[in-house]
Amino acid sequence: MLWSSWVQKGFSAALSGRLSQRLFTIYLRQPYLFHLQHNSATLMRNSRNANVVVTGGIDPTLVLLTDGLVAIALFTLLIIVEPVGTIITLVAFGVGAWLFQLLTRRRIERWGDQRNLHDGMILQHLQQGLGGAKDVKILGRESEFLDQHEKHLKESLRINRVYSVLQTMPRMYMEILTIAGLAALVISMVLQKQSFTEIIPTLGLFAAAAFRVMPSINRLLGALQTLIYSRAIIASVYADFKLDAPDETKLVTGIPFSEQLELRSVTFQYPTASTPSLQQVSLVVRRGEAVGFVGPSGAGKSTLVDVILGLFAPTAGLVLVDGQDIQKNLRNWQNQIGYVPQSIYLTDDTLRRNVAFGLGDENIDENSVRNAIRLAQLEEFVSSLPENLDTVVGERGVRLSGGQRQRIGIARALYHNPSILVLDEATSSLDTPTEHGVMQAVQALQGSKTVIIVAHRLSTVEYCDRLYRIESSRLIEEGTFDEVVKRSAIKK
Structure with a gap:
């Protein structure tokens, strides 16, 4: 019994x-x-x-x-x-x-x-x-x-x-x-x-x-x-x-990104929405470019970024990388992306584990952590910490300043050496001097990485090679920073 x-x-x-x-x-x-x-x-x-x-x-x-x-x-x-x-x-x-x-x-x-x-x-x-x-x-x-x-x-x-x-x-x-x-x-x-x-x-x-x-x-x-x-x-x-749960980690065929990322007539509409958040958006981002997206709140900028990231599948149209649809091998496309959001999610753990987010100690590459810290211009800050990379940052990074949290977010995005760095309103909550310091770290990557920036402030995208202006869910203008500012009568 x-x-x-x-x-x-x-x-x-x-x-x-x-x-x-x-x-x-x-x-x-x-x-x-x-x-x-x-x-x-x-x-x-x-x-x-x-x-x-x-x-x-x-x-x-x-x-x-x-x-x-x-x-x-x-x-x-x-x-x-x-x-x-x-x-x-x-x-x-x-x-x-x-x-x-x-x-x-x-x-x-x-x-x-x-x-x-x-x-x-x-x-x-x-x-x-x-x-x-x-x-x-x-x-x-x-x-x-x-x-x-x-x-x-x-x-x-x-x-x-x-x-x-x-x-x-x-x-x-x-x-x-x-x-x-x-x-x-x-x-x-x-x-x-x-x-x-x-x-x-x-x-x-x-x-x-x-x-x-x-x-x-x-x-x-x-x-x-x-x-x-x-x-x-x-x-x-x-x-x-009963929900389907495909194991995307088993997809091994890579999507090369040697030439360009293309959005071809992309439309996206949320399932519960009555109107599309994006309508017939077509654009090209070439490898090594720095591209900025500007426009008022609610215009569709962040939705566009989520489509590029593969988080949303287009309702109509295609997102192509060197001619290949990213939806056919989403995991390998996302492996090439470093993403920095407006609000960085930090765990109540060490700085090292936050940079190598989600990995166990046995899988963390120390050289990759150090390199990401260097590229994010965090070396001076890390050296000032009592326990260096083993310093616990607190839940949601409560023991850090806004600029430090954003730099850690950049370091996390760079940890796996991505081809593309995406910043989605990453500096919008920072004051101008702090934003300038964070963007200096991003500008240092120009040429070695393809950079996509979504921003409210024009100063954030001033150094970009090309600018896209989005309003009312549509891409309405494209050009250099000076061209877009001049045509749109936007103050710098």
């Missing part, structure tokens, strides 16, 4: 681990649009709840099978000994169990749905409250986040308490049914005019069988309750298990 329990629990634990890892894999391999359309707290909740597929689905099903077979075997034996009394007992147990499920099923389903909702909201308020701690402090919103968290936490705990009490009811309920069933058996045998000497052995057999089958029936009812209670969680998790 102990060995059987050990094997079963080991199987459940291993399967839970595999399911959780599988769901995390599925989420990470989804297109970028998937993550824009889904709340990260919901995905985190589902990943954490993947084990419920086992504890709330597979385990109860196994209980139904094993204990169901035990109950069937015992009732088969009793039918052979006393068919009429057994049938009466079965009817009593069956009707009683059916009534119990009828009275509790809808409540349990509703509790399961509510628990799933409240658990998601708990995680969401934790994530938002802690993630936005600075804004929470400045705006004095601590009490609001705490109140919302407490409200959902109390509801989740209340539901779990009520459900836990309900789980104890089948045993008491079945004990009453057993006594009623044995009484019905005695009455049945008396009505059949059986003698006292015949009734006693049969009654003893039924009592012994009831003693043996009662735990199985209790477990059967408990398993049914668990299945019903876990239905909402299993349904939400199971739906995501």
Whole structure:
């Protein structure tokens, strides 16, 4: 018995681990649009709840099978000994169990749905409250986040308490049914005019069988309750298990970038949008060029960059590198890109691990880290740190200045020696002197890297070989910096 329990629990634990890892894999391999359309707290909740597929689905099903077979075997034996009394007992147990499920099923389903909702909201308020701690402090919103968290936490705990009490009811309920069933058996045998000497052995057999089958029936009812209670969680998790998750790392054929990147009549529209974010955009970026995209907020600049990065597949048109469609081998195209966003995501880890983002210590190339630090002009800053590259930068880089965070972002982008460096509003949140220092590091790369810059301030793109102006989702102008400024009457 102990060995059987050990094997079963080991199987459940291993399967839970595999399911959780599988769901995390599925989420990470989804297109970028998937993550824009889904709340990260919901995905985190589902990943954490993947084990419920086992504890709330597979385990109860196994209980139904094993204990169901035990109950069937015992009732088969009793039918052979006393068919009429057994049938009466079965009817009593069956009707009683059916009534119990009828009275509790809808409540349990509703509790399961509510628990799933409240658990998601708990995680969401934790994530938002802690993630936005600075804004929470400045705006004095601590009490609001705490109140919302407490409200959902109390509801989740209340539901779990009520459900836990309900789980104890089948045993008491079945004990009453057993006594009623044995009484019905005695009455049945008396009505059949059986003698006292015949009734006693049969009654003893039924009592012994009831003693043996009662735990199985209790477990059967408990398993049914668990299945019903876990239905909402299993349904939400199971739906995501059916998502396609191609392993793009297995694509080995490279996309050469020796001549040019071309956008040919590219249109992109978000699935829920009524109008395109990009319309019929055609342009060419030659290898080694520095190209800038300017335009008002909402014009489509960042969407254009996301299409170039391969994060969005064009609704119409093609993105070609030396004549090859990047969508046919996206992973190898993205391997050639270094990307610096406006907000650099830094982990609460060492500077070294933040530059070589996502790699374990055994896979970090020290020379590549040092070279990236040099190219990002961070050597002086790193040498001033007490622990050099082993200095912990704090979650989201809270211990660093804005300029330092952006330079680390540039170093991260350069770590794998990309052919293309893309800066998407990378300096828009910096003051002018800090921006100038960051852009000096970028200008030093001109010629050795193809540089694509999205910016609001013209000073950011002044050194670019070519400028594109985007307005209302369309590419409306192309030329050198001076040409675009002159034709558009834009002040430098």
